[in-house]
Amino acid sequence: MLLRGTAHKFGDDVNTDYIISGKYKFKTLDLNELARHIMEDIDPGFYNRIKPGDFLVAGKNFGCGSSREQAPLVMARAGLSAVLAKSFARIFFRNAINIGLPAVECNTDLIDAGDALELDLAAGRLVNLTKELVLPFKPLPPAMLAILKDGGLAAHFQKHGGFALGGENP
Amino acid sequence: MGQTIAEKILSAHCGQEVYAGELAVAKVDFVMGQDGTAPLAARAFAEMGGQCVFDPERVAFVIDHSAPAPGEGVANIHQYLRKFAREQGIHLYEVGEGVCHQVVPESGRVGPGSLVVGADSHTCTYGALNAFATGMGSTDVAAAMISGRTWFKVPETFKIVLKGRLPAGVSAKDLILHLVGRFTADGATYMAVEFAGEAAGELSVEGRLTVANMAVEMGAKAGIFLADDKTFAWLGRYTRRFYAPVCPDPGARYARVEECDVSSLTPQVACPHRVDNVRPLEEVAGTPVQQVFIGTCTNGRLEDLRAAAGILAGRRVHRDVRLVVAPASRRVYLEAMREGVIQALVESGAAVVTPGCGPCVGTHNGVPADGENVVSTANRNFKGRMGNSKAFIYLASPATAAASAVTGKITDPRYFTPR
Numbered sequence: 349m350l351l352r353g354t355a356h357k358f359g360d361d362v363n364t365d366y367i368i369s370g371k372y373k374f375k376t377l378d379l380n381e382l383a384r385h386i387m388e389d390i391d392p393g394f395y396n397r398i399k400p401g402d403f404l405v406a407g408k409n410f411g412c413g414s415s416r417e418q419a420p421l422v423m424a425r426a427g428l429s430a431v432l433a434k435s436f437a438r439i440f441f442r443n444a445i446n447i448g449l450p451a452v453e454c455n456t457d458l459i460d461a462g463d464a465l466e467l468d469l470a471a472g473r474l475v476n477l478t479k480e481l482v483l484p485f486k487p488l489p490p491a492m493l494a495i496l497k498d499g500g501l502a503a504h505f506q507k508h509g510g511f512a513l514g515g516e517n518p
Numbered sequence: 519m520g521q522t523i524a525e526k527i528l529s530a531h532c533g534q535e536v537y538a539g540e541l542a543v544a545k546v547d548f549v550m551g552q553d554g555t556a557p558l559a560a561r562a563f564a565e566m567g568g569q570c571v572f573d574p575e576r577v578a579f580v581i582d583h584s585a586p587a588p589g590e591g592v593a594n595i596h597q598y599l600r601k602f603a604r605e606q607g608i609h610l611y612e613v614g615e616g617v618c619h620q621v622v623p624e625s626g627r628v629g630p631g632s633l634v635v636g637a638d639s640h641t642c643t644y645g646a647l648n649a650f651a652t653g654m655g656s657t658d659v660a661a662a663m664i665s666g667r668t669w670f671k672v673p674e675t676f677k678i679v680l681k682g683r684l685p686a687g688v689s690a691k692d693l694i695l696h697l698v699g700r701f702t703a704d705g706a707t708y709m710a711v712e713f714a715g716e717a718a719g720e721l722s723v724e725g726r727l728t729v730a731n732m733a734v735e736m737g738a739k740a741g742i743f744l745a746d747d748k749t750f751a752w753l754g755r756y757t758r759r760f761y762a763p764v765c766p767d768p769g770a771r772y773a774r775v776e777e778c779d780v781s782s783l784t785p786q787v788a789c790p791h792r793v794d795n796v797r798p799l800e801e802v803a804g805t806p807v808q809q810v811f812i813g814t815c816t817n818g819r820l821e822d823l824r825a826a827a828g829i830l831a832g833r834r835v836h837r838d839v840r841l842v843v844a845p846a847s848r849r850v851y852l853e854a855m856r857e858g859v860i861q862a863l864v865e866s867g868a869a870v871v872t873p874g875c876g877p878c879v880g881t882h883n884g885v886p887a888d889g890e891n892v893v894s895t896a897n898r899n900f901k902g903r904m905g906n907s908k909a910f911i912y913l914a915s916p917a918t919a920a921a922s923a924v925t926g927k928i929t930d931p932r933y934f935t936p937r
Contacts, residue, residue: 361703361792365900369907370879374554374584375591377561389902409704412737413898415639417558417655437737438708439639443655491541491669501657505566510665511543 350468351429351450353401356394357461358387362406363413364440366390373418382418383425400427403467405459407433411440420444420451430467432456432474432485445492448500454485469496490514520769522675523742524710527650527764531633538674538773547632548576549662552618554583554879555637557595558656560602563663572666574607578625580618581611582874588882616847616873619643619731619815624849626757630745631764635662640815640897642733646726647753648745648764650710653734673710673739674773675766680717682781687932689825690725691817691895691915693717694732695786697778699796707737709773712766717780718743723752724821731816732897735793785930787893788913791901799918802928808890810835810923811904812868812916813844813876817895822846822916823854827862829920829934835867836926842884843868844876866923880905893922 372385387394404423410433411419420443423431430450434457444451450469459465463478474483488496491513498504504512519537521529529535531544549571551559556579571577579599587593596613603610611621619640628634630648634641637659644651654668662668678697684690711733713726721729726743733741743749745763753761785799812818812826823845835841843863845851851873854860864870869884871877877884878896885905886892892904892911899911914922917931924934 363898363900365898365903369902369905370554370583370881371885371902371905374595374879374881375589377557377595389907409707409737412703413639413900415555415637415641415653415655417555417637417657421558435704435707437704438739439653439655442658446655446657489541489671491671501661502562502565505661505664511661511667511669513541513543513669 349470350466351401352466353403353429354399355403355405355459355461355463355465356398358404358406360407361409361412364411364416364419365413367419368416368422373416379421379425383422386422386426395426398427401429402427403465404428404431405456406431407456408435410436412437415439417443417447420447420449424449432459445496446501448496450496452485454483458483520767520771522710522766522770522772523712523764524650524673524675524740527631527633528670528672530631536672538672540672542670542672543667544633544670545667546635546662548627548634549659550618550622550636550638550641551579551659552583552638553581553585553596553599555656556599559637559660559663560599562657562660566660566664568660568664571606571608571663577608577663578622579603579608579610580621581613582617583879584881585613585874586872614848614872616850617815617818617875620819620846620850623647623727624756624847626753626759629753629759629761630749631762635659635668639734640731642738642741643727643731643815645730645733645740645742646723647749648743650740650742652739673708675712676706676709677712677714677772677775679715679775679777680713680780681715681777682717682779683720684717684780684783687917688783688785689915689917690721690728692783692786693780694729695788695796695913696783698732698735698794699786701736703735703792703794704737706733709738710740710742711736711738713741713743719746722821723748724819727819728816735897785915785918787918787928788899790899790910790912793898793913799928799930802912803930805891805928807839807893807922807927809884809886809892810839810841810919811877811884811892811894811896812919813846814878814896815846816897817916818844818846818850820850820853822895823850823859823863825916826920827859829917829924829931830866831862833866833924835923838926839923840884841868841923842877843870844883845873848873877904879903893919893928895919
């Protein structure tokens with residue numbers, strides 16, 4: 349799957365409260381409604397600037413804080429095709445892969461807001477088209493790659509009738 | 519090869535010896551979801567083709583984050599959870615029973631050696647009881663509800679050796695705030711933290727719950743204490759279930775070991791808008807405060823309410839301050855009532871709200887106004903956390919919160935003689 353889009357840049361330690369605030373997420377399960385409020389407390393109007401396929405690019409420890417799965421869900425619903433960061437908080441990282449949102453660890457200092465990016469997960473290739481740079485990124489652990497390839501954990505479970513990741517000793 | 523506590527517990531649950539970095543598909547002992555995350559878990563459960571949960575005795579939902587429902591949206595979500603729980607025969611902790619991270623330990627279903635997953639990041643709290651407990655998202659929890667299993671990358675362990683003895687007026691909360699400030703918001707990412715040393719043993723179980731609760735604020739997967747007589751005495755109040763303690767092996771391998779002498783620790787405050795923006799209280803003393811909140815899964819337990827009442831008894835909350843108190847559970851509420859702690863708090867001017875998360879997550883029970891400063895005993899002070907991105911949240915101990923409620927500004931609780 350080849351993903352192409354423009355970079356939106358954020359800093360370090362973006363927490364899941366910022367991605368989708370608690371004041372909205374308890375009230376509704378409607379992701380279209382929640383998506384409108386993405387990043388509202390730190391970047392009002394962000395939702396309106398996202399074009400389908402765009403990338404969210406951040407610094408270290410992206411997605412720290414609450415375990416809310418609504419965070420990667422609203423990112424996907426808002427039209428973002430992937431999230432790139434220097435590092436991820438672990439619960440967010442799992443959630444993103446589980447719901448089928450690619451989360452890629454790379455040196456995001458080499459990406460500026462507005463840069464055009466191309467990501468080919470299968471080939472393991474990330475290119476900053478604007479700067480004409482090939483950016484190496486950390487491969488996903490095999491278990492997560494297996495889940496992402498199936499389209500997320502729900503699809504993985506339906507396909508295999510449970511976990512099919514190896515490492516099991518029944 | 520020697521194993522850490524995390525490696526031992528995960529090994530015992532996946533049927534083979536596993537070490538840091540390996541993949542483990544492990545059986546879980548208990549699965550929890552709350553009203554902010556369980557709805558998505560219930561939905562994912564259906565999407566994944568779930569028919570029934572693997573064991574209704576080992577799955578529970580807790581309505582605590584936005585309870586009682588402040589509006590129709592939340593009310594309908596709560597109704598959906600009740601229906602799911604009824605159909606599946608799982609226990610649902612109703613409005614007013616308390617915060618998930620208090621009612622689950624009180625259930626007696628979690629103890630030394632347990633492996634627990636919860637759809638809440640502060641599930642790591644149960645590590646205080648020598649369990650491996652970790653927060654996950656709703657879909658991961660749905661998978662565990664169906665299969666009774668989940669997958670882990672076995673974490674490396676970061677051992678923090680706590681030495682010395684906490685001075686009077688300095689609490690477990692000050693200790694964990696200090697550690698989060700020192701090691702930062704991603705200082706333990708992906709790792710299990712073992713809290714060791716004589717000062718860890720000196721902490722009450724309630725203090726250990728406070729410390730383990732905030733392990734995730736350093737990015738940790740789990741925060742684990744050893745089991746000792748205090749652990750078993752605490753558990754004995756709630757259950758007759760047998761638990762065997764899990765100790766690390768002498769040759770266990772640690773990714774990092776750090777020491778912390780707690781003897782010289784002073785009251786600490788996490789300043790806006792980051793949990794790791796921690797400073798000694800004296801640096802921010804005198805900051806005016808409009809709201810004080812005492813409660814949450816971090817600091818809503820009996821010991822915490824006692825510490826607050828020790829300062830507030832016979833005194834009045836400052837006229838420019840609202841003091842909101844949320845006991846962590848109905849049981850804590852009743853015990854505090856019997857002891858006169860609730861009476862002392864209410865007489866001082868506190869508004870006591872339903873046991874649960876209170877205003878911590880910004881859904882109800884005390885959203886601050888623009889430009890206001892809040893002293894809270896919770897675990898997060900992110901911008902907007904309490905429902906208003908124009909407010910400022912300072913995290914502190916229950917004693918600091920109570921002292922600040924009396925004076926109307928951030929105040930060192932050691933100035934007050936407990937009554």
